Amino acid sequence: MPEIEEEKVSSIGDDQYDDESYPPGVASDEEKAKDLTRGSSHISIAETLSLPHEIAFVAVVCMAQAMTQAGLAQCLSILRVVGDSMGLSNTSELSWLIASYSLTVGTFILFAGRLGDLFGYKKMILIGFSWFSVWSMIAGLSVYSNYVLFNFARASQGLGPAILLPNALAILGATYRPGPRKAMVFAIFGATAPGGAVLGATFAALLALEWWPWAFFAFAIVLAVLVVLSYLIIPSPPPAPLSNEPLSEKLHDLDLPGAITGILALVLINFAWNQAPIVGWSTPYVYIILILGLLFVPVFFFIELRVARKPLIPLHALNTDVAFVLGCVACGWGCFGIWALYVWQFFLEARHASPLLASGYFSPAAVSGACAAVITGFLLGRLRPATVMIMALTAFTVGSIIIATAPVDQSYWAQCFVNMVIMPFGMDMSFPAATLILSNAVGKEHQGIAASLVNTVVNYSISLGLGFAGTVEVHVNNGGHTTEDLLKGYRGAWYVGIGLAGLGMVISLIYSLNTRRSK
Template structure:
């Protein structure tokens, strides 16, 4: 329940202003998510970064987003969705400026951690503001407009980011967020109505679970640190063993705390009584681990081994984004007609075939002959997965848990990317400044794509068996 009946209409000035704020705010996050990987070789060269520094540049952000995005949504419900949304926008923007000003890798990583915390407030806020503000008759149109135009920002991200990196500096992929943030803040203050869940405020905040969020973050941080630090220190070093043990203990404590809190937990453990929900979230981690590992290695490889510019590297993955934008709704409709099992099984297999093709890419590679076919296959496979996966996760739980189930699945996708970026350099033997050595990087790139293809095939097997078992249980 909110403080007032949602009344905004899409055709009014206030409705358009609210949409503008939500779309530009999401655009900031989506733009950064598509171009930071492209910037890694340049910022690594400028700051004298090691592979571990590059990993933390990605994972510092993902860690905070995965751990605190559910808490960010709960904060908005309790303290006001517009208020928390604005705090997230300002926080994210200040952290972006700090990223752009960083003179060393330590400062950059800290700024990226802060940016992830701002993103955890901003990401759920942009959609919840629309849900709470618009009249029910216009809500679907508003959310559809938000999704479409936010998708456009994702699509142009590689082009804009690559151009900024080549023409100016990698720092401008962070500074540009100020241009988004100013109109967002002005529009939100002028037109976005405040709303909150009065029941959450009166009861002390259902799902306002800061202990759970902190334990989840510590668990992920400990395991991630161990994986990233192992190549330099060795698997048996005290620092690696202690951080791994601390991460595991924090993860166990997270499960125990959430179980004790029951349905008031940030993540009600009762959701996992559904075998299908559990299996689909494991599937999510596996598939998005393959995506995260692939994009991390491809961006560095195309620039440091193949010799492409940042702009060309950014444009290399454009077909992936376009296919997701154009095809996701069609894949969702197909899954609604025939069930999710076939798309969730075939999609990862097609994507794996694309990665195996991309292993052939080397110095002097042609975009049209060597890169485009593999990226297109990977994009087609991922398109078959994304919409059916989201629908299947929501269908696997009671409707009243739709919000938390969707949020957890989103967090699971971030965790997949986080773990892949942390683990793959260790698995393929890439450390130090090896990413600057074409021969060493080529060996690591090809090994990483083989691991990613294996993850996708494992996901296909899991989807085939788990959905079949769930159908048998329903019929029984």
């Protein structure tokens, strides 16, 4: 969607057509389409679609979010099954199968968002689903190789969601003009996350009863179907002005030096933190890699501030509001990553549940997440986003405390069930609140960057948080040879999550007070 079109859509007042209907006098889809091609500023692309086409369009685009979470959860539910087949038993080693996926999702989102600006959002969505499908198939085929290939395939899988998420959000933002309808579409997009996770975990557990690679083969088939549906259903927005540039200009616009140094910094720092629990911080290559990653950080900022013609992150456009919000998001979603991995281990190892039963334990999160998304859409229209962010961080903190203190032999319907109801509110309140705050904090020309920054921090924090938690776990679980020692390690990891969420609460409170004083 070209920037000029986005500005035209954004310039329409939210109250211009309160019922979100098409202006009187333009009745048919054909007439709407004609007005759009003539450059009418009164309509959005969504208003040129019939209702069935619009529903199908939103459903297919929302599958980008659902399949991202399904890709994370499908491995969580059968983590021990995959680990046993590949000779892995240490939780720190198994955590790499989750962390590697989230690492590449979080690391490449910003760059993938820029690719969408240059080459088209729909085209990148097609590429994202295709890439995701191919590497899901390779992940299943790695059963004939070893865990190194599986880990590499999981990391490569993550590139698919990295391409999908920013471009899915961008095409929704470009298709709808501001107003209640657009807010509801974004709420639906967020609501698919817990449902996607539960479905991914459940079907993986079911298929693993026969043979665990089938979980990945089936996932690859579904993604291939989504490629076809996306091609047929997603409308093609007019070509962006940048897409008409020659290739040499596009390469300049990609900010490759910034992308390379930024990606290297993120990957090296994350690798060090997730590898250290396995081999120990005393291993030379671990702290050397960490130092190298930290050295790339100032190089990245120098390139973005002084060298890049079109920086990957326009730092001049960011302010203290952005810093506060990203800090809240990092703490909350770092807590979520820890919670997710160790709750699964708690069910599978401490409670000796089967993967299918553990998936059933998680099922209330899908319903709670959908309710949380709808409630958040309602609250964001009536409360300040900073207040909603405080509520989200409170949910992350309380949910983590509840599960960290749950006895092994306690009824599921006591603390575990309550935990499954509360935690999705942290996820589905923080993401839309953060997106809205950042959207309001930056100019129209940087709206895509705002959405991409939130997604980057969400997914990178999940991976980095697992590294922090894994370091604590291996130092308190006495080797993890008994159920009591395993539980001690899990709780140590959860306490890290509680600390992160608590820090996020403090940051969100400071941010809320700061915004009140500034008005």
